[in-house]
Amino acid sequence: MKRILITLAIALTATMAYAKTLVVYYSYTNNVHNIVTALTGQIDADVVIIEPAEKGLDYAANNYAIGSAQIAAIRNNPDDPASYPAIDPVDVDPADYDCIIIGAPLWWSQMASPLQAYLFENGPAMAGKKIGLIVSSASSGISGVERDARRLIPGGDFFPVPLWVRSSQTGNAATMIAEWLKTIKYSELSGIETPESDRNLANCTIFSVDGRLIGSDVLSLQSLDRGLYIVNGKKIYLNN
Ligand SMILES: Cc1cc2nc3c(=O)[nH]c(=O)nc-3n(C[C@H](O)[C@H](O)[C@H](O)COP(=O)(O)O)c2cc1C
Incomplete structure (x- = not known):
């Protein structure tokens, strides 16, 4: 759990430079x-x-x-x-x-x-x-x-x-x-990631790319459709 929280903290504070x-x-x-x-x-x-x-x-x-x-x-x-x-x-x-x-x-x-x-x-x-x-x-x-x-x-x-x-x-x-x-x-x-470890985070925020909040305490991302999301401020392509 401690490791997950540290990962989450890093994810929240990271600023990614996205390629265009x-x-x-x-x-x-x-x-x-x-x-x-x-x-x-x-x-x-x-x-x-x-x-x-x-x-x-x-x-x-x-x-x-x-x-x-x-x-x-x-x-x-x-x-x-x-x-x-x-x-x-x-x-x-x-x-x-x-x-x-x-x-x-x-x-x-x-x-x-x-x-x-x-x-x-x-x-x-x-x-x-x-x-x-x-x-x-x-x-x-x-x-x-x-x-x-x-x-x-x-x-x-x-x-x-x-x-x-x-x-x-x-x-x-x-x-x-x-x-x-x-x-x-x-x-x-591109800074887009599909990290397996991020898939079961507690307390993560998930937005659609057009800015709609999809979840704020979702434990599993497995149920989402394949596509691009913003998870904890990072762009993530879910290849579900
Ligand atoms: C002028 C022309 C020449 C083509 N020459 C070939 C060819 O040499 N070999 C091949 O496999 N397909 C050839 N094709 C088929 C296209 O490569 C194929 O249909 C492709 O999917 C077309 O893409 P588009 O639908 O985005 O235009 C040719 C098509 C056109 C219009």
Whole structure:
């Protein structure tokens, strides 16, 4: 009991510096969108959606001709700004973030061209940041997308493994993301913790992330739904 009280006292007085995370994604048929929705149910992050400037393009028509041509243009001349499709302006500065997670559809074994366009402009400003990569493909392996990400974010401090979610696995994304976040030790970066020892504390205060008091003397956190909570002033992701 004494040890628990000491742990609690430390938890109450600790001031955590939280990392700021930005999620940047493009999604044509909503798979990456759904994956990012699952991701932001588990981490605190600002989100930017990349939109091609030219609206209404059917990238899948004629055996994916438009997407194919855009990818080929970049592959043939990756250093030329003219190789990249125009995108809508993005009003967020990557310099304001510690961690950037890229959500990318795979097109012809490469990163989808609108996202490459964003990173061609903004990737160099991400030097020194922690970079996470989540890729969605129908079936192709994602090594080409990883190479694109490393080329476009040359100084990025990449997490050691990317997350690959095949389109058929999109419904299972929340579980895959939870595992991936554990694998890359995201909690160590963000100050979000899932300490087993904190799960049965007496006298702990539990708030939802939107500030609602959920409990003030809860002995067990096991009954709460999976999600992000503020326990004794610390952000904790409960993977129940
Ligand atoms: C232009 C284009 C090219 C694609 N090329 C491939 C490919 O080479 N291999 C593959 O497995 N999937 C390919 N796909 C499928 C997408 O990677 C897959 O559907 C992904 O989930 C799309 O993500 P989104 O729904 O967020 O756009 C392609 C899709 C498009 C639109």
